[in-house]
Amino acid sequence: MQKSFKENKPTLYVISTPIGNLSDITFRAIEILNEVDIILAEDTRTSGVLLNHFQIKKPMMSYHEFNKEAQENKIIEMMNEGKNLALISDAGTPGISDPGYEIIKSVIDSGFHVISIPGPSAILAALVVSGLIIQPFTFIGFLPRKQSDMKKMIETYQDRKETLIIYESPMRIQKTLNTIYSILGNRNISLSRELTKTFETIIRTTLDKAVSMEHNPKGEYVIIIEGNHNIQTHFDLSIEEHVQRYVKQGHSEKEAMKLVAEERNIKKSEVYKVIKIDS
Ligand code: SAM
Numbered sequence: 001m002q003k004s005f006k007e008n009k010p011t012l013y014v015i016s017t018p019i020g021n022l023s024d025i026t027f028r029a030i031e032i033l034n035e036v037d038i039i040l041a042e043d044t045r046t047s048g049v050l051l052n053h054f055q056i057k058k059p060m061m062s063y064h065e066f067n068k069e070a071q072e073n074k075i076i077e078m079m080n081e082g083k084n085l086a087l088i089s090d091a092g093t094p095g096i097s098d099p100g101y102e103i104i105k106s107v108i109d110s111g112f113h114v115i116s117i118p119g120p121s122a123i124l125a126a127l128v129v130s131g132l133i134i135q136p137f138t139f140i141g142f143l144p145r146k147q148s149d150m151k152k153m154i155e156t157y158q159d160r161k162e163t164l165i166i167y168e169s170p171m172r173i174q175k176t177l178n179t180i181y182s183i184l185g186n187r188n189i190s191l192s193r194e195l196t197k198t199f200e201t202i203i204r205t206t207l208d209k210a211v212s213m214e215h216n217p218k219g220e221y222v223i224i225i226e227g228n229h230n231i232q233t234h235f236d237l238s239i240e241e242h243v244q245r246y247v248k249q250g251h252s253e254k255e256a257m258k259l260v261a262e263e264r265n266i267k268k269s270e271v272y273k274v275i276k277i278d279s
Contacts, residue, residue, distance in 0.1 A: 010079040012107045013086045014100065016093040016119030020197035022053055026119045030054050037083040040075065042099055046090045063087065065099050072106055079112050086117075093121040097141045097167050122195055123165055126222035130190035131204050133227065136162040143168070143176060150176070154183045155248040159231050166223040173215045173223075180225065181207040188226040194219040234263055239274045 013032045018024040033039060033056045040063040041047035047060060063071050078085065087094045087103065094100035107114050123139050140157070143150045143166060157164055168176050173191075189210055191203040199219065203210070207225075215221075234242050239260060246256035257275060261268040 009111075009113050010082055011084050011113040011115055012079070012104070013084070013115050013117050014094050014104060015086050015088050015117040016121060017047075017050055017088050017091060019092045019120045019122050019125065019195060020200075022050065024120045024196055025050075025054065026117065029117050029119055030056065032117055033058065033086055033088075035084070036086040038078065038085050040071075040085055040087045040103070042089040042094075047088055050088075058086075063099060063103060068099055068102055072103060075103060076106060076110050079107065079110065091120075091122075093119070096121050096123065096139075120196070122167065122192070122220070122222050125195045126190070126192035126202075126224055127163070127165060129192070129202055130163075130224040132163050132188060132190060132224055134163065137165055138162050139165045141167050145172075147179065150179055151183060154180055156250045158184055158248065159228055159245065161227040161229065161231060163227050164225040166225070168221045168223055170215070170217045170219050170221060173217075173221050174211075177207065177210050177215075177223070180223070181211050184225065184228070187228075190224045191215070192222040192224070195222070234260075239264070239271055243271065243275060 013036060015029050015032060016026070017029065033051070033054070036058060039047065039051070039058050039060045041060045042062075042064045044060045044062050051058070051060070061071070061074075063075070075085065087100060089098035089100065092098070095104060104114055127134060127137060138157070138160065140153075143153055166176070166180075170193075184207065186206055186208045189205060189207055191201075191205070191210065193199070193201045193203075193216060197219075201216075203213075205213075237245065242260045242264070243253065243256045246259050247253055251259065253275070257271045258268060261271045
């Protein structure tokens with residue numbers, strides 16, 4: 001069997017676990033979970049069910065959004081003592097819309113090994129069956145909850161050509177789809193619900209139809225949205241529209257005006273003049 005631990009240096013294994021169907025665990029995930037000294041788990045009760053199922057008897061330590069700073073020193077201390085650790089989240093790949101980034105960075109910065117034990121993640125599971133262009137894609141994760149922040153964020157993606165991936169909870173799916181439709185207009189989308197589970201459902205449709213459907217308020221969703229394939233070039237835009245496009249993408253008005261001047265190969269003062277007259 002392949003040796004799991006690198007010589008001499010303690011290691012943090014970042015282990016993907018199933019997103020529903022327990023049979024999706026990998027052999028290597030089980031092997032490493034059985035070998036490490038301690039398992040860092042987002043929720044020790046949820047992970048307890050998984051470990052129990054596979055008869056893995058290792059101590060767990062909680063590592064989640066609300067204790068991650070407090071736990072960091074303890075974790076580094078344990079690694080200084082030579083302990084090997086595993087990091088798991090409630091489902092899928094740690095760090096992907098889940099806790100993980102900070103401790104992974106801190107362990108790397110402390111000079112220890114960090115090794116990935118790949119496996120399930122809802123992103124790829126949903127993307128490959130969406131029927132939409134697979135690459136390039138942008139993973140957005142959860143949108144902000146506040147409506148105005150959500151709108152602002154979606155606007156920054158409206159001119160992007162690549163496929164977009166969004167995570168959403170069932171309670172907000174209807175509202176989120178309405179907001180996406182109001183900003184991006186009609187596009188092909190796919191909605192993957194309860195992937196790998198008994199009631200797995202994949203709806204491949206368009207945003208205009210999706211907003212008038214009733215969506216099951218139970219289960220978890222991945223929304224995949226076709227990129228914008230009708231992007232206007234700046235030749236189709238007035239100077240004001242061109243500036244606004246950059247502002248919506250998140251640039252300040254000043255930056256936007258500079259970019260517009262460069263792109264149109266005109267002086268900045270010409271852009272300022274038009275914007276000033278209009279404001
Ligand atoms: N770390 C996980 C991963 O690698 O996919 C994601 C964790 S995030 C807190 C949970 C979100 O992932 C859900 O709200 C949903 O958007 C998506 N998700 C997780 N499991 C899913 C499943 N079985 N079917 C559909 N979406 C799922």
